[in-house]
Amino acid sequence: MEDKFISFQDYTFQYRAQSEPTLKHINLDIKKGERIVIIGASGSGKSTIAHSLNGLIPFSYPGESTGTLTICGKEVKTLSIFELSQYVGTVLQDTDGQFIGMTVLEDIAFSMENNCVPQDEMIQKTREEAVKVQILEKLDASPHQLSGGQKQRVSLAGILVNNVPILLFDEPLANLDPYAGKKSIELIDQIQKQTDTTVILIEHRLEDALHMGADRIILMEDGAIIADEPPSVLFASEKLKEAGIREPLYITALKYGGCMLEPSMKLEKIQDLLLEEEQKKQMRQWFFYRKKEKKEEEKQVILSVEDIHFGYTEEKENLSHISFTVKEGEMISIVGKNGAGK
Ligand SMILES: Nc1ncnc2c1ncn2[C@@H]1O[C@H](COP(=O)(O)OP(=O)(O)OP(=O)(O)O)[C@@H](O)[C@H]1O
Ligand SMILES: [Mg+2]
Structure with a gap:
């Protein structure tokens, strides 16, 4: 059972609105506590795998499936959305639509309130999870006033209060800047280690995703799994390139x-x-x-900037000592933190 904690067997799924199956003959076993990264081009079926696990299929997106999908030995088809939510917690890219509470505290506590958990226990558990995701100082804020990374942490805390054994992330980094993204992945890594949850991470930003060690990468193409290998094995091959995915x-x-x-x-x-x-x-x-x-091949300088200073107001200088040159045909990137003056 531990080896087949999640098990897709010859699983095929067709959305009602589609004329062809979106997922084709998926065979995939995931062990308890494994860290899985799913990658693949846009439209390859990654989110459809996620929807199949968290119950959005068939409860929100109806369709036909054949083969089997089991979680903890239970066929997903036979579970209610409530039962499934005890197994799988999902954090989406755009967390805004997931917020229910007026404050961060209410939001994290929402599912416990629904389950009639006593007030004292509820507040204690909320604080514990808020510490884990480093959001304790924001408990009284409105979730909508938070930054993208903070919103995601609130969302995660709301899931952690239920002690679900499977955490599912669908492009959690898409709206985050590189620093916030790195922090998010470090948090997922830390929580996985503390709780031995099974983590499934769908992400285009492969290098960032692998900042959390992954046991396996699942590569999808056109609704099928075309590689299922540890990162080091996959990177030694040409499979990513062949599938049109940028390697690290x-x-x-x-x-x-x-x-x-x-x-x-x-x-x-x-x-x-x-x-x-x-x-x-x-x-x-x-x-x-x-x-x-x-x-x-020395090229001609076509832009030359020397020791530029600039301020929008007299009090503050926004640019200081800026000097650089651009040569003909060059391609350059300007990078820097928010507010750096790019
Ligand atoms: N709710 C839906 N109803 C009908 N078809 C859908 C639905 N969701 C996705 N599809 C179709 O299923 C296919 C796979 O979509 P899916 O969202 O799983 O891809 P993805 O790999 O997650 O892509 P992305 O990287 O862009 O998020 C697409 O052709 C899409 O049009
Ligand atoms: Mg997707």
Whole structure:
């Protein structure tokens, strides 16, 4: 049972509004406590997998399914939406529609209130979960006044109060800036470790998603699973590229540099990479060779900025000592935190 905590067996699903099945012959077993990342092009069926798990299919999106889908050995078809909500908690990309309470506290406590949990216990549990998701100081605020990352944490706390064994995230990073996204993933990682929940994370931003260690990546294409492998095995192959999914940049760089990638090289995180001395040398050579190649064709400077200062008001300078040049045909990015002056 622990190995087939979630089990799709030859599962096919067709939305009533569609003329063809959206999910085709899905076979997928997920163990208790596993961390799964689902990736795939837009429209490949990732959210449809999520809807099948959390009951939106068939309760909100009707259709026909064949094959079986079981959670904890129970066929999902036989469960009510309430029963399913005891197993699966979902955090969506746009959490606004999920808020019910006037304050963060009310929102986190909502499901306990529904289940007639005594007041004292309810407040204690709400505070405990608010600490876990680092939102304690916002308990009296309206959920709509919070930042994207904070809203997501409130949403997560509202799920954690129910001690659900499966946490499902559908593109949780889409609306967050890189810093907030990183913090979100770290929080998911931490909660997974503390509670041994099964985590299913659907995300386009693969490198960010893998900031939380993943046991397996499920790659979807056109409603089917085309790869189900640990990150290091998948990255050593060409499957992501073939499916039109961008690999992490360091993987592409290693491949360009001519390194033969093996799963044993711990490819899942750039900071864990194991490269032989010979491979390091090869990468350095490639890097310096590329640099030289560029230098050779010196291009004309078409924009030159020297020591610019600017302020919208007299009191505050918004730009100080700005100097840079742009050459013909160059492509540049300007990056920086919110309010940095980009
Ligand atoms: N509620 C629905 N009713 C009918 N068809 C739907 C519904 N939701 C999704 N589909 C169809 O199912 C297919 C897969 O959609 P799904 O939302 O699962 O893709 P996805 O992989 O999550 O894409 P994205 O990365 O854009 O979120 C699409 O062709 C879509 O049009
Ligand atoms: Mg989706």
